[in-house]
Amino acid sequence: MKNIYNILKNSCAAVLLLFLSNVADADALQIVYPKTMNTDISAASTFIIGSTAPDAKLKINDIDVKVHDNGSFVQVVTLSDGKNEIKIDSQDTQNHDTVTYIINRVPPKISESAQAALEEFAPDEFIYATVLNNNTPLRAQPDEYAKRLTHLDKNTVLMINGKKGDYYRVSLSPAENAWVKADCVIKYSTINQKMLASASRVSLSEDRLYNYIKTDLSFQIPFKIVETDNGLTMELYNIEKNAADTLLFETTGDVKSLTVNSVSPDKTSTYYIELKDKLWGYRAYYDDNTLVLKIRKVPDIDKEKPLKNITIFLDAGHGGCDTGAIGPTGQKEKDINLDVVKKLKKVLEDEGAKVLLTREDDTNIPLYDRVKMIQDSDALISLSIHANALADGADPYVKHGTSVFYYNRESVELAKTMRDEIIKKLGTKDDGVGLYSLVMTRPSMPLSVLIEVAYMIHPEEYKLLLDENFRQKAAESIRDGLTEYLLRSVKP
Numbered sequence: 268m269k270n271i272y273n274i275l276k277n278s279c280a281a282v283l284l285l286f287l288s289n290v291a292d293a294d295a296l297q298i299v300y301p302k303t304m305n306t307d308i309s310a311a312s313t314f315i316i317g318s319t320a321p322d323a324k325l326k327i328n329d330i331d332v333k334v335h336d337n338g339s340f341v342q343v344v345t346l347s348d349g350k351n352e353i354k355i356d357s358q359d360t361q362n363h364d365t366v367t368y369i370i371n372r373v374p375p376k377i378s379e380s381a382q383a384a385l386e387e388f389a390p391d392e393f394i395y396a397t398v399l400n401n402n403t404p405l406r407a408q409p410d411e412y413a414k415r416l417t418h419l420d421k422n423t424v425l426m427i428n429g430k431k432g433d434y435y436r437v438s439l440s441p442a443e444n445a446w447v448k449a450d451c452v453i454k455y456s457t458i459n460q461k462m463l464a465s466a467s468r469v470s471l472s473e474d475r476l477y478n479y480i481k482t483d484l485s486f487q488i489p490f491k492i493v494e495t496d497n498g499l500t501m502e503l504y505n506i507e508k509n510a511a512d513t514l515l516f517e518t519t520g521d522v523k524s525l526t527v528n529s530v531s532p533d534k535t536s537t538y539y540i541e542l543k544d545k546l547w548g549y550r551a552y553y554d555d556n557t558l559v560l561k562i563r564k565v566p567d568i569d570k571e572k573p574l575k576n577i578t579i580f581l582d583a584g585h586g587g588c589d590t591g592a593i594g595p596t597g598q599k600e601k602d603i604n605l606d607v608v609k610k611l612k613k614v615l616e617d618e619g620a621k622v623l624l625t626r627e628d629d630t631n632i633p634l635y636d637r638v639k640m641i642q643d644s645d646a647l648i649s650l651s652i653h654a655n656a657l658a659d660g661a662d663p664y665v666k667h668g669t670s671v672f673y674y675n676r677e678s679v680e681l682a683k684t685m686r687d688e689i690i691k692k693l694g695t696k697d698d699g700v701g702l703y704s705l706v707m708t709r710p711s712m713p714l715s716v717l718i719e720v721a722y723m724i725h726p727e728e729y730k731l732l733l734d735e736n737f738r739q740k741a742a743e744s745i746r747d748g749l750t751e752y753l754l755r756s757v758k759p
């Protein structure tokens with residue numbers, strides 16, 4: 268029964284069965300992690316997470332393990348190379364359950380591309396290719412986990428000058444190469460000279476919420492944007508002529524100045540954008556062959572009621588078949604996230620905020636669909652709400668608490684303020700503010716952070732997450748974080 272339970276647990280069809288089985292044997296030994304009874308792990312340790320009768324005596328490989336008052340237990344187990352047998356034994360007045368898990372410690376997988384030989388093209392020989400889909404990552408190394416340098420729009424023209432495994436090497440300038448997954452591009456012919464674009468017009472415009480810097484190009488070329496102390500720089504690659512060479516735009520509105528550098532000998536053109544206020548979000552994209560850089564204007568913040576008329580997008584992490592982390596007694600992260608989001612929506616609306624949600628019920632919305640919903644809105648801030656878990660190799664008794672993740676520099680202050688206010692109100696351990704490349708943290712507009720309220724796999728924090736009052740306080744602490752952030756952002 269436990270075997271089937273564990274195998275089925277991750278499939279959608281098993282959700283109802285799982286629910287019923289939880290109710291049926293609430294006091295029997297249940298293991299929620301590892302997810303299967305025979306599993307491969309490359310880390311030096313794993314943890315056994317589950318629940319049993321609160322009064323049970325529990326041993327894992329003959330070592331006594333603490334059972335918390337809701338029956339939860341979490342135990343770190345060190346792994347030897349090869350096969351590890353882990354015997355879990357639970358005994359109370361009524362039941363005696365024993366189950367053995369097999370964990371094979373295997374060497375970490377090395378990606379094929381990392382091992383593959385580099386195919387170097389002849390100097391000045393390039394393959395001309397175009398990008399298949401929007402939001403294609405251009406990476407620093409030929410590896411799916413390597414740093415993202417930028418994202419490419421569909422139809423961007425790339426000059427390929429090498430290959431390694433599944434990746435093409437893309438020439439941005441004589442001094443700078445980057446990597447794109449081979450199946451993300453369409454390859455055309457080999458050419459003996461780089462194709463270079465030219466710009467016929469650079470213009471500035473604005474509407475109620477945004478400033479726009481538009482560059483009309485002969486075709487789409489790669490570009491990269493970097494956040495600076497007072498605005499942004501944007502670098503265009505593989506360009507031979509820019510209409511705005513050395514021209515300085517004195518501007519009104521929120522863009523203080525725009526300087527477009529002459530095309531340099533390495534065939535790049537750099538835009539220096541200085542803003543009057545801090546950066547409130549930006550996004551660059553192609554509209555046909557026009558490169559549009561859209562910059563969020565400074566919002567109107569009411570000092571007395573900072574959240575009034577501010578649009579906030581809330582994302583309850585996971586949903587549907589994607590349960591997120593599972594706590595020791597089988598409760599799912601997706602349900603906790605949704606409840607916190609609903610409570611948060613209420614307290615934000617009470618302060619006059621406009622609140623939008625990626626999901627309002629238990630549905631599984633793909634991550635990039637959530638991002639599209641968020642980016643298509645005019646929201647100022649996006650918060651993705653989660654409850655945390657760890658990967659094998661970590662110790663849940665050491666690493667726990669509240670953490671907030673960001674990706675873009677513009678969101679660092681938001682992340683720190685959220686963390687400060689949440690731990691102040693909830694009394695949770697500070698698990699840090701971190702730069703983390705996640706689908707929900709990567710958007711540069713709206714300002715985006717992901718909040719891990721507490722850990723599903725820390726027995727005490729799990730107990731708190733299951734407490735309605737704690738979730739209400741969590742929602743209020745997040746509201747306080749937003750209020751504080753907006754207040755601090757108002758110029759005196």
Ligand SMILES: [Zn+2]
Pocket residue numbers: 584585591592600653654655
């Ligand atoms: Zn999550």
